[in-house]
Amino acid sequence: MLLGKAEAIGLHALPGAENEVWVSEAVATAEIEGEKLNLDAVRSSVARRLGLENPPPGPVSRHVEGLLDAMADASRHWSEPLTRARLFSWQAALFPTGYSTIRQIKVGAFRDDYIAVMSGPEGRETVHYEAPPAERVEKEVDVFLAWFNTSSADANTPHSDGLVRAGIAHLWFETLHPFEDGNGRVGRAIIDMALAQDIRQATRLFGISRRMATARDEYYRELERAQKGDLDITEWLCWFISQFRFACEESARILDRSLEKAKFWTTHAGISLTDAQRKAVNVLLDAGPQGFDGGMSTRKYCSLTKVSPATASRDLGTLAKLGVFVVSGKGKSTRYWINMPDWAPSE
Template identity: 40%
Template sequence: LIAMLCKVTSDLDKPITQQSLCDWQAAIFPEPSLSKKLIIGELRGDAPMQVVSRKRNHEVVHFQAPPTSELQKELNAFISWFNLKQPLEMHGIVRAAIAHLWLITIHPFDDGNGRVTRALTDRALAQDEKTSIRFYSLSAAIEQNRSSYYEILENIQGCKTKIQEKCETDITDWINWFLDVLANAMQQGQQRVARVINKSHFWQTHSQTILTARQNKVLNRLLDSAGEEFLQGINASKYKNLADVSKATATRDLTELVSKGCLTQLPGGGRSTRYAIKY
C-alpha cells in the first residue's frame, strides 16, 4: 500500500491509464477477502452499484453509480479529461476537487473506490504543486470530516427526479467543502511542522538539563500534542495521571520543571494552577 501511494505521486508528467487505476486498486487488496468475493484489479461486474439504507419498511437509494453498460465510456471520458495539460484552464486545486467527485461518482470498482479516489486526488494536488512531497494529509482531513463528507456527496450525487436529471449538476457546494477541508489539512500540516521545529529547539536548549524519566515523558507529551491537547496547560492532576505518581510528587515535579526553565506557570493559582512549555 505504501509503495502504491509513493507511485501515485511520482512521474507526475506521465498520463494515467485505466490500468493505472486497476493496479492501485489491486494494491489495496494484496490478499483475497475472506468475507466477500471481490473483483480485484479489474472494473466492477454487472451487479448494480448502490448505496442503500432502510427507513421503516422502505428502501432508500442514496446513490447509484453508472450502470456497467456505461462504465467504460464514463471512465474513458474521465481519464481523457484528467490527462489534459490544463483542463478548461482551471485552478489545480479546483481540478483536484472535480477529479475526486467525478471518480468517486463513477465508482469503477467492487471495493476500494474511496481509497483509489483519494490517491488520485493526491496525484492531482502533487501535479498542481509540482512536487511529490507534501506536509499535509488530505485523506486524514477527510477522515476527520467523514460525516460531512458523505453528507455532501449524497447531496450532490443523490438520485434525481426525472426533472432534475434534465438539469446540469451544480457542484459549487462540493468545491467549497473540498477547499475548506484542504485548508484545514494544510493548517494541520503547518502545526505539525511547527511542533517538530519547536520540539527540536526545546531539547537543544535543555540538552544539559538533568531530568527524570517521568519528567521527560510528560514534557515530550506536551511537545508532541502542542496545539491539540492541553490547550489550557497541564495541572498537577493531569501530571499525576500521565506520570502515574502521587499528587504530591506531581506538584514537586512541576515546581522543579519551572525552576529549570522547562515550564512556565500560567496566570491563576491555587489547586487549578496550570503550566505550559516554556519555549
C-alpha cells in the same frame, strides 16, 4: 501561504510537519470508511518512509503498508500518467488479503456487478447513489483518465485551476465508483495526485482527508447532492474549496508546531532521555500549547509508557530538573508541562 510557511521553517523542521500530516491523512482516509488503523503502525511506517531519525516502534500491518504505498505513489510520482494499472495497484494495496472485513472482493480489477452507495440497517437500507452499470465502467474510466492526463499544468493544453481540477477529479471518480470496494480511498489519493501536480512537488502538506473526516456527514451529503443533480457542480466545488482552505489552516498550525518542536529539541540536544521519557515529551509536544488535557501526571505517564509509579515519578522529576518540563500544583495535583512560553496554563 502554506508553501511559503513551509519554505520559511526550513528543511530541518519540514519532515516533522510532513510526518504529522501524512500520519493524520492515512488515519483519516481510513476512518472516513469506518476503518480504524493501528496508530503506532502508521507512525512507525511513515517515519521510516520519511527517513526520520529514531522512528518510533510499531507493529507491521499489511493494511497500513498498502494504504501508505498507494498514498505515496499518488503524491511522489505525480508527474507520471494516471493509468488503469495504477488505479488497480492502489485498490489492490488496500486489500492485501483480498477481503474487505469478512467479505471476499474483487481486487486489482474493475467491478463486474451493480453497486450503490447505501446506509442504514440490512433490509432497510437507504440508497444514496447508484453507480453506472458494470459494462460501462471501463469506457467511462478511460474517458476520465484521458481528461485527467491532459488537464494538468504539465499537459500542453489549456488547464483549469489546480484546486478546481482536484475537486472535479474526485467527484468524477466517486461518481464512477469503478471498484467493488476502496473507491473513497482511491478517490482521495487522486486528490493528492492532482494537488501535487498543481504545485509540481511531492511534499505532503495538504490535509484534505483529515478535513473531510471531520466533516464526514457533510462530505457525503455534498457528494450525493452533486451526483443527483444536473451537470452544474458549482456548489460541490465551492464546498470542496472551502474545505481545502480549512485543511490548509490546520496544516499551517502543524507547521508552526513542527518549528516549535524543532527549536525545542535543538535547545535540549545535549540531554539524554530514556525511551519512556522521550515518548512522554513527544506526546505533549504533539498536543501543542495546553493541548494535553490537564497536563502530564504520574498516572498518565504510567498508562502511556507502561512503567511503574515509582519509575514514572522519578522520570518526571528528572525531566523537570533538566528544564524539559515545568511543574504546577502539589501532591496528587502535581502536573507537568512542556517548558516553552505559553505552553503551560498560567497559575
